[in-house]
Amino acid sequence: MFPLSISYSRRRPRPNRLCGCKRTYRHPLMRSLDNNQRAMMQALDLGPDHLPDDLFAGPHERVLVGMKVHANTISHARLVALEETFPRTRDVIGHERFNQHSRLFLQQPGVTGQALSGIGAGFDHFLMAMGESPGVADLALFEWLWLQAFHAADAVPLELAALAGQDPDDLLALNLLRHPSALAKPFERQVHELIGENIPEVKDAAAILLTRPQDAVLVSAASMLMAQLLAAAGSATSIGNLLAFPCEPDPDGTPDTDANMQGLVALINAGAFVAA
Known part of the structure; x- marks a missing residue:
């Protein structure tokens, strides 16, 4: 079952971000300003005796x-x-x-x-x-x-179209990683009911999925299987391992790969993964 995703938005200005992990140069004047701001906040919290005389x-x-x-x-x-x-x-x-x-x-x-x-x-x-x-x-x-x-880091979400036409072995070996914004978990019944007023599918869902693949945060209905698969991709994990992940085993104890596939596809459609 594919979750319906709609934006649950109360937009606040988002800070500009730099891609990658490079350290950015900070002018000495900016470092001095940061120090002054910290000193002032400390004085506000601890009292005027903590205010530097030369500030x-x-x-x-x-x-x-x-x-x-x-x-x-x-x-x-x-x-x-x-x-x-x-x-x-x-x-x-x-x-x-x-x-x-x-x-x-x-x-x-x-x-x-x-x-x-x-x-x-x-x-x-x-x-x-x-x-x-x-x-x-x-x-x-x-x-x-x-x-x-x-406020999560920007990242390009994996799309199903990018997987089309790939060799099956290559597809199973492809590593996925949870999108920085993605999270799925169950909440108290009251939360599901309140959010369900705007997103009906969430009301009776086992869990709620949050993602921000583009500009808006999306709130989706999710299953516990989807929440488990997403948690398993907290570190780089291959599609093959996710399909074999023993979330909801068959009666004989083997992984239900069909259910895992459906959950995986639903998460990809919601923008919950990036290619690792």
Whole structure:
């Protein structure tokens, strides 16, 4: 069964990326700016005593006034970042309770040291600790994983057309790798039902697949077999090994290669693999 994929989009600006693993040159002025920003963020988090004396010009009192204004701006930006990262979670529990959780979350050790794009890491565990239901916490996890797929490294997805006409032995020997954005896992029933309001196939699916083969994140219904196959391709794995992967064996214990093939094709169609 092929999953229906549609985009589940709340677009946020994506950072520009450089392809490959080459180190990029950083001008000394940029390194100095980074150091100043780190010093300022440390002062915002730990107090004015941690502000270097030579960071700003002018009377100390004026510097403190400016830092207070900046601290309020940063605090507001962090709250907005959480709201934009978890809009469905906020809708489910209500704005007031979400805001209370957000303010307490930002007081947890290490949270404010994150960049705004990473400020929501661990929010799902925090919600559970605050007494929210597993469904609400898992919804926050889904939204966080959606954002990770959105910001994942760009990679050209493998397409079925690229496999057409290949010699069968060469095809079985071809190595696949999970696309950087791809993830498939089961979520709490509440998550499947909420996402299923927009993507009906997800409601009763065993798992949910997230991919970003192009610009938009796609949310698809997936089987547990598909989730297992995708997890098996976390490192380079041949198509032959994936077809023989013992996810759902026949009664005699042999791999169900037909089911594996269907799951593999569905994942390729969803843009979940790259050629290794």
